[in-house]
Amino acid sequence: MASLNETGTTVRAPRAPWLTLKRRETIEGWLFVSPTLIGFLIFFLGPLIAVVFYSLSEWNLLSQDTTFVGLANYEDALTQNPDFWQVIRNSVIFAAGLVPMNMALALALAMALARPFRGVVFFRTIFFAPVVTSAVAWAIVWKFLLQGDAGAVNQMLATVGIDGPNWLREPNWAMAAVIVTRVLKMVGLNMILYIAALQSIPRDYEEAARLEGASEWQIFRMVIWPLLAPTTLIIMVITTIGSFKVFDHIYLMTGGGPENGTLVLAFYIYQQAFEFFEIGYASALAMIMFVIVLALTVVQLILRQKGST
C-alpha cells in the first residue's frame, strides 16, 4: 500500500522485518543452549549410540576387526558367563550393605548436627570433608589402615582382645571393608541433604507434639520421619545408583579381588574393556548397567510423583 503524506512523497507501509522479536528470541535461545547441547550430542549421545552399536558387535581391540553378532554379547552375559551373575550378586550385596548403612548414619548425623550448637560447623565439616577428598588418597590411607596384623585397625582391635581378619585378603571381609570405607567417604553428602530437610521442618511441629506428650522417639517416628519421606526417597535412589556405579573405590582398594569377592559391575566392565579388550562384551554390560540405573531412576520418578499428590 502506498499513500501520500503531507509533503506529497509516497511512503511504503513498512514490511515486517525478517528479524522479528520472536525470531530473534528464538535464535538467542538456541545460541544460549548450544554449548550444552553440542556437548551433550558429542560426549553423551554419540558415545551412547556407539555403545549400543558396539554391544551388538564382536570387537576385540587386539584383533581390530568388528563383526555384527546381534544379541550374542547379551546372551553371553546373561546365560553363558558365570562371572556375570557373580558380579551382579556382588553389586547387589554392595548396594544392600552400603545404602542402608549410609542412610542410617547420614540421618543420625543430621539429627545430631541439624541444630546449631557450639562447634556444629566443625563437626559438619569433619563429616563432609571425606566427600571432597580425593578418592585415591582415601583408598590408599584405608588400604594402609586395613593391612593384616600390622594395620592400625587390627592393632586397635587387638588392644580390646579382638583378632581382626586380614581385611582386604578375604572375600567377605574385603566386601565389608569396601562397603564401610565407602560409606565413611560418602555419608557426608547424604548428611547434608538430611540436614537441609530437617532444617526446613518448622520447629512448631516438634513443639506441638512435645506439648501433646509425645516422646522424642514418637516425635521422630510420627512427625519427623514422615516429613522426611521425600528426601529419604531421593537419597535412597541416588545412593543406590551411586553404589551400582562404584568404580574408583574398588579399583583402588581391592582391584575386584580377592577371588573376585569385590568384583562389582562397573569394575567388571572396565576389566572386560581395558584389560581384556572385549569391547563388544563390555558394551553389552554397560547397556545392562544403563538399564538398571534407568529403571531405578524411573522408579524414583514414579514414587516422587505419587508422593507429591
Added chain:
Amino acid sequence: MTRLTVRNLTKSFGKIEVIRGIDLDVADGEFVVFVGPSGCGKSTLLRMISGLETISGGELWIGDRKVNEVQAAKRGLAMVFQSYALYPHLTVRQNMGFGLKVRKESPDEIERRVNEAARTLQLDKLLDRYPRELSGGQRQRVAIGRAIVGDPQVFLFDEPLSNLDAELRVHMRAEIAALHRRLGNTTIYVTHDQIEAMTLADRIVVLRDGRIEQVGSPKELYARPDNVFVAQFIGSPKMNVCPVEAIRSPLQRAGFSTGGATQAGLRPEHLRIVDEAEGILCGRVSISEYTGGGALLHVELEGAPVFLVENSGDDAPQPGDIVHLAFSGSDLHLFDAEGRACHREPELA
C-alpha cells in the same frame, strides 16, 4: 480448679534478659490476654508457661503445683500456635487425635473425643481432609480442635488470628469468645492487636520490655491507664498526649486543675467539636480522613502537637477550618514526668 500463679518470673537468653520479673495471678476460668509491642516478650512468657521454654528465675504454679521443672506435656495445657502447626502428612482426624494417640488412648476413645470436638467446632465434614485442603479459618479451627480434644486445664494461644484476613479475624475472634464461654477453661491469649485484647479479655496484661505495665479489665485500662504507655497502647486511634504546659491556660480557663502533672492526654473519641463559646481548645484542621461513619481530623493546636479528633456525622470540617474542641473533665488524663498517671479522684463509672 486451675489458677495460674506467676511469681517474679524471669528469662534470659544468654546475657539478654527478656522477661524481667513478672507477677501475675490468673483465676480459674479467666480469659487473660497478653498485649504489647513486638519483641516485648509475650511469646516468651507464654512459652515459659507452656514449658517449651525453660524458666530462668521465679516460680510458676498451675493449680497447686509448682511446675518450674515439670515437662511441658505434664502441665495439663494445650497451645494453639500462630502457624497452627498442623502436621501436613496427617488428616484432620489424625491431627486432632495425635495427642491422644501418643498417650496411648484406645482407638474408640480417640474416635469418640475427636468426633465430639469436631462437632463443637463444626469440623465434622472436614475430618478426612489434609491441612493443605483447608482454608485458613478451617485450619485455625482444627488447631483449636486439636487443643480441646485433650481436655486441657489451660489453653494457650499465641497470636492465633494473625494469619487470617481482617474479616475472618473478627469472625474467629467471636468464635473463640463463644468457645471460652462454653468450655470455661482458663485461657491465656497473646496478641499485639489491642482490639482483639479488648474484645476477648476478662483481664488484659500490658507488657513492655519484659515487664508488666498494667493489669486490668479492658474498661479499667481504657478509663484509667496507669501510665502514658498503656494510655497510648489501648484505644484506637491512640490517645493524644502533649505537655501540660502547652495547654495550661485553656485548661485553667475551663477550670481543670492539673496539679503537678506534666503531661496531659485526651482520647480522639472524647473530643467534641463545639461552638467557639463552649470550646476549651482551639486549632486548625490540617488533614481530614474520611472513615465512612465520620472523619478523623488532624488538628494543629496552638503550641501543642497535632491532636487526632474523631468526628461523627457528615459535616466534617475541611482542612484549613478553625475548630473548637471541648471534653469533660473525667476524660482528661494527667501524667507526671515519668509518665505515671496522676489519679485525682475515683471517677470510674
